[in-house]
Amino acid sequence: MFGNPWIHKRMMQEGLRMTQTRMIILDVLSKRPEHHFSAEEIFIIAHRINPTIGFATVYRTLDLLTRLGVIQKFDFGDGKARYELMMGNKISHHHHLVCTGCGKIIDYTDFTDEEKELMERTEKALSEKYKFKIKNHIIQFYGLCNDCNVERR
Amino acid sequence: MFGNPWIHKRMMQEGLRMTQTRMIILDVLSKRPEHHFSAEEIFIIAHRINPTIGFATVYRTLDLLTRLGVIQKFDFGDGKARYELMMGNKISHHHHLVCTGCGKIIDYTDFTDEEKELMERTEKALSEKYKFKIKNHIIQFYGLCNDCNVERR
DNA sequence: TCCTTATTGATAATAATTCTCATTATCATT
DNA sequence: AATGATAATGAGAATTATTATCAATAAGGA
Numbered sequence: 214m215f216g217n218p219w220i221h222k223r224m225m226q227e228g229l230r231m232t233q234t235r236m237i238i239l240d241v242l243s244k245r246p247e248h249h250f251s252a253e254e255i256f257i258i259a260h261r262i263n264p265t266i267g268f269a270t271v272y273r274t275l276d277l278l279t280r281l282g283v284i285q286k287f288d289f290g291d292g293k294a295r296y297e298l299m300m301g302n303k304i305s306h307h308h309h310l311v312c313t314g315c316g317k318i319i320d321y322t323d324f325t326d327e328e329k330e331l332m333e334r335t336e337k338a339l340s341e342k343y344k345f346k347i348k349n350h351i352i353q354f355y356g357l358c359n360d361c362n363v364e365r366r
Numbered sequence: 367m368f369g370n371p372w373i374h375k376r377m378m379q380e381g382l383r384m385t386q387t388r389m390i391i392l393d394v395l396s397k398r399p400e401h402h403f404s405a406e407e408i409f410i411i412a413h414r415i416n417p418t419i420g421f422a423t424v425y426r427t428l429d430l431l432t433r434l435g436v437i438q439k440f441d442f443g444d445g446k447a448r449y450e451l452m453m454g455n456k457i458s459h460h461h462h463l464v465c466t467g468c469g470k471i472i473d474y475t476d477f478t479d480e481e482k483e484l485m486e487r488t489e490k491a492l493s494e495k496y497k498f499k500i501k502n503h504i505i506q507f508y509g510l511c512n513d514c515n516v517e518r519r
Numbered sequence: 520t521c522c523t524t525a526t527t528g529a530t531a532a533t534a535a536t537t538c539t540c541a542t543t544a545t546c547a548t549t
Numbered sequence: 550a551a552t553g554a555t556a557a558t559g560a561g562a563a564t565t566a567t568t569a570t571c572a573a574t575a576a577g578g579a
Contacts (some may be wrong), residue, residue, distance in 0.1 A: 225577095230524095230526070230575085230576050230577070232525090232526065232527085232575075232576070233575090233576095234526080234527075235526095251566095252566080252567080263538080265527090265528075266528085267525090267527070267528040267529065267530095268528090268529090268567095269528070269529080269530090269567090269568080269569090270526080270527055270528070270529080272566090272567060273526085273527085273566075273568090276567095277541075277566095280466070286443065288441035289445075290439065290441075292535090292536075292565075292566070293566060293567095294539095294566085294567090297559090309540095310492065310496060310498050310500070312498070313433070319496055319498065321496070323495075324405075326489060327484065328484060328488065331480065331481060331484055335481065336507065339463065339474060339507060340477075340501060340509075343472055343474070343508055343511075343512075343539060344425075344493065344511070344512035345463050345465070345472065345507070345510070345511055345515075346509045346510045346515045347448065347463075347507045347508070347509040348508050348509040348510070349507075349508050349509075350464070350505065350506060350507045350508065351504075351505070351506050351571085352492070352504070352505045352559085353499070353503060353504050354489065354492060354498070354500045354501065354502075354503040355501050355502050355504075356493075356498055356499045356500040356501040356502075357498070357499045357501070358496075358497070358498055359496075359497035359498065362497075362498075362499045378546095381556080382556075382557090383544080383546070383555095383556060383557070384545085385544070385545070385557065385558085386544085387557080387558075388557090404535095405536080406535090418558090418559075419558090419559085419560095420558070420559040420560065420561090421536090421560090422536090422537075422558080422559070422560080422561090423557080423558055423559070424537085425536060425537075426534090426537090426557080426558085427557095429536095429537095445534075445535070445566090445567075445568095446534085446535065446536095447536090448560090449536085475575090494528080500525050
């Protein structure tokens with residue numbers, strides 16, 4: 214079972230409770246940290262583990278975890294939201310290449326040092342200029358994957 | 367009325383037709399290039415110009431223009447998609463600071479030369495490595511604006 | 520163990536987006 | 550300018566993801 218002391222502590226501090234359901238959902242997410250889960254996928258797996266879990270609770274939990282910064286919510290343009298665990302917070306950080314032809318998502322993690330450093334400086338500059346406390350960011354590249362680019366419709 | 371020869375040509379090439387409705391929608395978008403239009407907003411304004419325009423057509427047109435790369439579709443996490451015209455393609459390019467407290471969106475256009483150059487190099491490197499034809503990208507920073515950061519709930 | 524209250528499950532409700540299909544408008548060709 | 554093939558449209562129904570409601574339950578401090 215998923216037992217992350219950091220997250221547990223975060224919740225206690227906020228007067229929240231670490232319930233069975235929340236642990237199961239965190240567990241599901243942590244088993245495939247690289248996967249882009251839809252709410253439905255999470256529901257199906259969690260429901261298999263504990264059939265009393267309801268759909269609404271999955272949504273509520275995902276919303277809560279997103280607000281806490283434990284997971285991140287994405288939109289790839291197919292009408293349903295996707296969720297990923299934010300491991301440690303820097304380790305798993307990556308961006309996406311979204312194919313607008315077939316919907317395939319490629320994760321992109323090969324940051325150059327230059328790139329990382331620039332993002333940090335940019336965040337700092339933006340924070341100061343706009344008095345904006347930045348929690349995280351997303352970068353998504355849209356285009357056509359090799360398969361879709363070949364068969365030009 | 368909106369008469370952009372580039373877009374018109376693009377459509378002809380694809381066997382598409384430049385209809386009244388499409389021109390009106392492009393016109394609406396071009397009047398406020400900096401605005402983040404929801405489909406409903408576009409429908410209301412377009413409908414005022416020509417009351418025969420239907421909601422479904424607005425969606426269809428927005429989808430088409432997005433696929434053509436004429437406009438760009440965004441998701442700020444409030445459940446409805448937003449659309450912006452891609453002027454010329456470089457001129458209006460900007461990113462967003464999204465306040466997760468109140469939903470406010472701040473546009474961020476102050477790119478450093480370094481930043482622009484790095485993005486170009488990154489896109490080129492990604493294209494080659496993943497055989498992915500990049501059309502555009504989005505960068506969004508999430509966090510709290512000054513107002514929401516002060517009144518810590 | 521008890522008590523307060525955060526959380527949950529079930530289901531109804533909502534809201535954005537898409538589908539269907541008969542009708543209409545565009546534009547290349549006469 | 551008239552014609553014809555067909556892309557595009559409007560109206561409304563249908564679909565689908567997500568949220569709200571509310572009585573019942575369970576977490577965790579005392």
